[in-house]
Amino acid sequence: MGEVVLYDYWRSSASYRVRIALGLMNIPYRTVPIDLLAGIHKVPDYLKRNPQGLVPALEIDGIMMTQSVSIIEYLDETRPGQGLLPSExxxxxxxxxxxxxxxxxxxxxxxxxxxxxxxxxxxxxxxxxxxxxxxxxxxxxxxxxxxxxxxxxxxxxxxxxxxxxxxxxxxxxxxxxxxxxxxxxxxxxxxxxxxxxxxxxxxxxxxxxxxxxxxxxxxxxxxxxx
CATH class of the missing domain: 1.20.1050.10 (Glutathione S-transferase Yfyf (Class Pi); Chain A, domain 2)
Structure with a gap:
């Protein structure tokens, strides 16, 4: 499926969520730090990944994904076993x-x-x-x-x-x-x-x-x- 890449800011709670989910599901990934204080999230190259200019962005399965809760639900649906959402x-x-x-x-x-x-x-x-x-x-x-x-x-x-x-x-x-x-x-x-x-x-x-x-x-x- 290719390398999984997380565009991340260390203090971002939304990024923190995705880091936890990837860890729970044992998905190896590479981190690319995006310094919010330096405004890196607003540069044109990053806006191509996330037009909102927010973190995280997750490159996985050949797709660039945004919005942490949506990402977590996708991981749960495509990689069964962890049960991040109950079945009932x-x-x-x-x-x-x-x-x-x-x-x-x-x-x-x-x-x-x-x-x-x-x-x-x-x-x-x-x-x-x-x-x-x-x-x-x-x-x-x-x-x-x-x-x-x-x-x-x-x-x-x-x-x-x-x-x-x-x-x-x-x-x-x-x-x-x-x-x-x-x-x-x-x-x-x-x-x-x-x-x-x-x-x-x-x-x-x-x-x-x-x-x-x-x-x-x-x-x-x-x-x-x-």
């Missing part, structure tokens, strides 16, 4: 719902471009930009994780694939899913911005289960090429 319909819906809380509700509001813009607006209005950023992150990351903690605690149905929807070691049952792949990078971001996780015991327990797995540990930003 209601269980699969639950994993997608947990995933979307992070990838569609928390992450877009707190990404680099959005936060830079709101800090510029805060500075222009005479506010303390650093304080404004802290309050912003606390509201949207903290609030989003609080909702996720509640969702993890309330569902008690048994999935048709044999995994309980709560009470397992991970977001859904006893093996990592797409929801866990999205959760761990978001927790990295939360700590980076000093968002307290003290009120989220279920989330913190899931984090410990994930970080005991090499694919999660090896995908950590501190271990990535820059």
């Amino acid at each position: 319909t209601l269980a699969r819906q639950r994993v997608r719902a947990l995933t979307h809380v992070i990838a569609m509700d928390i992450h877009p509001i707190c990404n680099l471009g959005v936060v830079r813009h709101v800090m510029d607006l805060a500075s222009a209005s005479g506010e303390d930009a650093d304080m404004f950023r802290h309050d912003w992150m606390e509201k949207y990351i903290g609030g989003g994780l609080a909702a996720l903690e509640a969702m993890l605690a309330t569902s008690t149905n048994e999935g048709g694939d044999g995994n309980k929807t709560d009470g397992g070691k991970f977001c859904h049952g006893n093996r990592p899913s797409m929801a866990d792949i999205c959760l761990i990078p978001q927790l990295y971001n939360a700590r980076r911005w000093n968002v307290s996780l003290s009120h989220f015991p279920r989330i913190r327990a899931i984090e410990q289960s994930c970080l005991a797995i090499d694919a999660f540990a090896n995908a950590h930003p501190d271990k990535c090429p820059r």
